Amino acid sequence: MSFVRVIAMNRHDDAEEVFQRTCMVLWQKFAQFDGGGNFTAWACRIAHFELLKLRESKNKIQILSDEAIEQLAFAAEPISAEISERRTALANCMKKLSTADHDLIRQRYFESVSVSEIARRVGRSSHAIYRELSRVHGSLSKCVDRSVREEA
Numbered sequence: 001m002s003f004v005r006v007i008a009m010n011r012h013d014d015a016e017e018v019f020q021r022t023c024m025v026l027w028q029k030f031a032q033f034d035g036g037g038n039f040t041a042w043a044c045r046i047a048h049f050e051l052l053k054l055r056e057s058k059n060k061i062q063i064l065s066d067e068a069i070e071q072l073a074f075a076a077e078p079i080s081a082e083i084s085e086r087r088t089a090l091a092n093c094m095k096k097l098s099t100a101d102h103d104l105i106r107q108r109y110f111e112s113v114s115v116s117e118i119a120r121r122v123g124r125s126s127h128a129i130y131r132e133l134s135r136v137h138g139s140l141s142k143c144v145d146r147s148v149r150e151e152a
Contacts (some may be wrong), residue, residue, distance in 0.1 A: 013055060021050040040084045041077045048073040085151065086144055093143035101136045108133060 025046050033042060078152065095101065107113040107121075115133070119126045 014051070018047055018051045021054070022047040026052065038081060040081050044073060044077050082148075085148055089144045089147035089151075090099075090140065092147060095141050096143065097136065097139075100134075101139075104129070104132055107134060112144055 022043065026043055029046075033039065048069070051069065078107065094105065104118065107118050108115070113121075115126050115129045119129045122129075
C-alpha cells in the first residue's frame, strides 16, 4: 500500500481506489504470474497501470506527467522489493523469539494493547515494559539486518 500512496501522491482516496483495483487485478491474473519472478515488482507495475487508468477515468488535472509517474514507479520497485525482503526476514526473526518476547510483541503490536495495560497484566511497571520492548526491538533489528545480509 505504501507504494500505491507514493505513486498516488498521498491522495488517500485515490490510493485506496488504486489499491482495491490492484488487488482485483492481481487476483484475476494470478495464474499468469511467473512464480520465479519478483511478485512485488509485478504487483507494483499493475498498481502503476491502475493509477494511470484511474487518472484517465477521473480526467484529473495532472500534477505529474505520465513520464514522471513512470520514473517514480521504476524508482520505487527496488525499495518495494527491499521492504518485502525485510518483512519476510522479520517474520522469520519473530519465530526465533522466546515465548515471553513473542507474547509481548503480539500484545503490543498485533492486539494494540497499551504498555500500561501490559504492565498491569504482568505485574510490572510501564518503564520495565518499555525497556523490554526496546530490547526486543534491538534484537529483531539485528536479526533482520543479519538475515538480509545473508540473503544478498
